[in-house]
Amino acid sequence: MNCQDAQALLRTLSCGEATPADRAALEAHAAGCPACRQRWQGEEAWLALVAQRRPAPVSDAALAQARQALHRALAAEPAPAARGGWRWPAFSAGAVSRQWAPRWSPAWAALLLIAGFGGGWWAHHAPSLTAGSPAAAAQVRVQTVEPASAPGQVRVVYDLVRQQQISGPATNPRLRHLLLLAASQPANAGMQLESIAALRPAASQNPVRRTLLAALTGDPNPGVRLEALNALRPLVTANAGVRAALAQVVLRDPNPGLRMQAVAALAQAPRADAGRWLRRLSVQSSDPYVRLNCVAAMQQLDLAPPAAAWGAFTAQPAPASGIQRQ
Amino acid sequence: MDSTSAQDTDAARLRADITALIRAAQAGDPAAFEALVCQFDRGVLQLARRLAATEQDAQEIYQETFLKAYRALHRFRFECAFSTWLYRIAANTNLDYLRRRAVRKELPASASGEDGAAPFPDPADRAPGANPEQLLLSGEIAARLEAALAGLNPRERLVFELKHYEGMKLKAIGDILATSEETAKNSLFRATRKLRAALADLHAAAPALAALRPEPGTMPEEV
Ligand SMILES: [Zn+2]
Numbered sequence: 274m275n276c277q278d279a280q281a282l283l284r285t286l287s288c289g290e291a292t293p294a295d296r297a298a299l300e301a302h303a304a305g306c307p308a309c310r311q312r313w314q315g316e317e318a319w320l321a322l323v324a325q326r327r328p329a330p331v332s333d334a335a336l337a338q339a340r341q342a343l344h345r346a347l348a349a350e351p352a353p354a355a356r357g358g359w360r361w362p363a364f365s366a367g368a369v370s371r372q373w374a375p376r377w378s379p380a381w382a383a384l385l386l387i388a389g390f391g392g393g394w395w396a397h398h399a400p401s402l403t404a405g406s407p408a409a410a411a412q413v414r415v416q417t418v419e420p421a422s423a424p425g426q427v428r429v430v431y432d433l434v435r436q437q438q439i440s441g442p443a444t445n446p447r448l449r450h451l452l453l454l455a456a457s458q459p460a461n462a463g464m465q466l467e468s469i470a471a472l473r474p475a476a477s478q479n480p481v482r483r484t485l486l487a488a489l490t491g492d493p494n495p496g497v498r499l500e501a502l503n504a505l506r507p508l509v510t511a512n513a514g515v516r517a518a519l520a521q522v523v524l525r526d527p528n529p530g531l532r533m534q535a536v537a538a539l540a541q542a543p544r545a546d547a548g549r550w551l552r553r554l555s556v557q558s559s560d561p562y563v564r565l566n567c568v569a570a571m572q573q574l575d576l577a578p579p580a581a582a583w584g585a586f587t588a589q590p591a592p593a594s595g596i597q598r599q
Numbered sequence: 600m601d602s603t604s605a606q607d608t609d610a611a612r613l614r615a616d617i618t619a620l621i622r623a624a625q626a627g628d629p630a631a632f633e634a635l636v637c638q639f640d641r642g643v644l645q646l647a648r649r650l651a652a653t654e655q656d657a658q659e660i661y662q663e664t665f666l667k668a669y670r671a672l673h674r675f676r677f678e679c680a681f682s683t684w685l686y687r688i689a690a691n692t693n694l695d696y697l698r699r700r701a702v703r704k705e706l707p708a709s710a711s712g713e714d715g716a717a718p719f720p721d722p723a724d725r726a727p728g729a730n731p732e733q734l735l736l737s738g739e740i741a742a743r744l745e746a747a748l749a750g751l752n753p754r755e756r757l758v759f760e761l762k763h764y765e766g767m768k769l770k771a772i773g774d775i776l777a778t779s780e781e782t783a784k785n786s787l788f789r790a791t792r793k794l795r796a797a798l799a800d801l802h803a804a805a806p807a808l809a810a811l812r813p814e815p816g817t818m819p820e821e822v
Contacts, residue, residue: 288769288787289762319795323763325740326748331645335654339644339661343636346662347629347669 274302279309287316333493337459415455418467427471429455443471453484462494469500476504477511486518495528502534509542516542516550523554523563532563540570548576555579617681625673632672636665639682642765643689649760650693652700660696664689679774686775690757697753740801747797755790762787 279302285291286299303310421428421440428440429451441448449472455461456468469488475481488501502522508515522535539550548571555567555578568578617638623631640661647660667688675684748756754776761767761775773783 284788287791288784289766290769319791322740322744322798322801326744326764327741328649328764331641331648335648335658336641336644339640339658340636342658343662343665344633346666347632350666350669 274298276302276306276309279303279306280312283309283312283316286313287319289320334459337491337493415451415458415464415468418452418455418464418471420467420471425474427452427467443473443475449475449478449481453480456484456488459493459497462497465492465494465497466500469497469504473504477508482508482512482515486514490518490521490525495526495531498522498526498528498531499534502531502538506538506541509538513546516546520550520554523567524558529560529562532558532560533566536563536566536570540574544574544576547574551576552579618677621672621675621677621681625675632669635681639685640665643685646689646760646765647693649764650697650756656696660689660692664692667692683771683774687777690761690775693757694753697756701753743798743801744794747794750797751790751793755786755793758783758786759790759794 279299282291282295282299285295291299299309299313303313416430418427418429420426423440426440426442427448428438429448430438439445439448439451443449443452452468452472455464456472458465465488469485472481472485476485482505485501485505489498489505492498492501502519505515505518509519516539519535519539523532523539526532526535536551536554539554540547542550551567551571551574555564555571558564558567571578617635620631620635620638624635643664644657644661647657647664648654651657651660664685668685671688675681748759751759758772758776761772762769767775769783769787770780773780776783
C-alpha cells in the first residue's frame with residue numbers, strides 16, 4: 274500500500290467507517306511511514322476532539338413532556354385526509370371530561386404502554402367523572418390522598434371550584450376516579466404511591482388496571498412503578514395484558530431491581546404462559562442477570578431453557594433502540 | 600450463533616409489529632399512531648436536542664416532526680423502512696429550524712439574546728469520574744465545538760450530527776436526505792474541513808487530546 278491508499282483509508286477513518294481490515298492495513302503502512310503515522314495521529318486527535326461533545330441523554334421526563342404536548346396538538350388536528358373514521362378527542366392537560374368514551378385496542382395496548390403517554394394516556398382513557406358539569410370537572414385537582422380512619426377506606430382532598438373532600442372504600446366510583454387521577458400525576462410521587470396502594474383491591478377493574486399498567490411502564494419514578502407492579506401481581510395468572518406489560522418491564526425498565534421483580538412476577542403465571550415469556554426473555558434481554566434469572570425460574574418450573582439462552586450469557590444482544598441503524 | 604438467529608427473529612417480529620401499527624394508524628386508530636410514536640420518538644427528540652439551541656426549541660421540533668408524520672401517514676406506501684421515512688421528516692424539520700435560525704442570526708437585534716429559555720446544561724458537568732482539570736478542558740472544548748458547529752450550513756451540520764453523534768452510516772444518511780452516499784460523504788468532508796479550520800488552534804495546542812485515545816499501534820477494533 275502506498276501513501277495515497279493510506280490517505281484514502283484515513284478519510285474513511287475520519288468518517289467513522291473504517292473496518293478492522295482497514296485499520297490493519299493502515300497499521301502495516303504506518304509502521305514504516307512516519308508521515309502517514311503522523312497524519313493518523315492527527316485524525317485520531319480530531320475524532321477525540323469531536324467526542325468531547327456529549328449532550329446529556331434524553332430524560333424520561335423530557336420525553337413524557339414532549340409526548341403530552343404532542344397528544345394535545347394531535348387533539349386539535351382534523352381527522353387525517355381521506356380517512357375520517359375518527360377524531361382526536363379534545364382535552365386539556367391534567368383535566369378530566371366526560372365526553373371521552375374509553376377507547377382501547379387491546380392489540381396495541383402492550384406497545385402503547387411500553388413508554389406510556391403519561392397524562393395524555395390518562396386523559397384519553399379516563400372514565401367520566403360522575404359529579405358536576407364537564408366544565409367543573411375540567412378543574413379537578415387532587416390535593417392529598419390518605420388512609421381514612423375506618424379500615425379499607427381512603428380520604429381524598431381535591432379542588433373543584435373550592436376545596437372538598439370525600440372518604441370511603443376505593444370501590445366507590447367517584448373516589449376511585451379521583452384516585453386514578455392522583456395515581457397518574459408524576460408531579461407528586463407520594464400521592465401516587467398512596468393512591469396505588471388504595472386502588473389495590475380494585476386492580477382487576479378495567480380502568481384501574483389500565484392506570485396501573487400505565488404507571489408500571491411509563492411512570493418516571495421507580496418507586497411508583499414498583500408499587501404498580503405489586504398491585505398488578507395478583508392479576509398475572511388471569512391477565513395476558515399484565516404479563517405482556519411485565520415482559521416489557523423486563524426488557525426496558527432502566528431499574529435492575531424492577532426488572533428482577535418483573536421476572537419473579539412472570540414466573541407466577543400459569544406454567545405454559547410463564548414458560549413462553551421466560552423462554553423469550555432469557556434470549557431477548559440485554560441484561561445477563563435477567564437472562565440468568567429467567568433460566569433459573571424456568572428450571573424451578575421444570576422447564577428446559579432454550580439453548581440460545583446459554584449462548585446469550587456470553588454474547589450481548591443489542592439493546593432496543595429507537596433508531597434503526599443500518 | 601443461536602443468539603443471532605434469535606435477534607433476527609426479534610427484528611422480524613418488530614418489523615411485523617410496526618407494519619401492523621402503521622396499517623392500523625392509517626386506518627384511523629389513534630392508539631396505533633401513539634404506539635408508533637413511542638417506538639421512535641426518543642431518537643427524534645435526541646436529534647432535535649443536539650441541533651436546537653434550547654430545550655423548548657427541541658420540543659417544538661419533536662412536535663412538528665410527528666404532526667407532519669401524522670398528516671402524511673396516509674401517503675406512506677411501505678417503499679422504504681418506516682424509520683427512514685420518519686427520519687426524513689425529522690431531518691427536514693431540523694433543517695427548516697436551522698435555516699430559520701440562520702436567518703434570525705443575521706438580524707443584529709437577536710444576535711445575542713436567546714428566547715429566554717436556558718440552554719442545555721454543559722455536558723461536562725455530567726461526565727462521571729472525570730477529574731476537574733479534564734472537566735475544564737472538555738467543557739471548554741465542547742463550548743468551542745458547539746460554536747463551530749453553529750457556523751456550519753444546515754445541511755452540513757445535520758450530516759455531521761447524524762454521522763458523529765447518531766452513529767449512522769453514510770448510506771443511511773444519504774437515504775434520509777434523499778441523496779446518494781457520495782453526496783452525504785461530501786457534505787461530511789466539507790463540514791469536517793470547516794470545523795477543523797475553526798478549531799485549528801485547539802487541535803494543534805492540545806496534544807493531550809491525542810492521549811485521550813489510544814496510540815494507533817494499540818488501537819482497539821471499534822469505532
Ligand atoms: Zn505513507
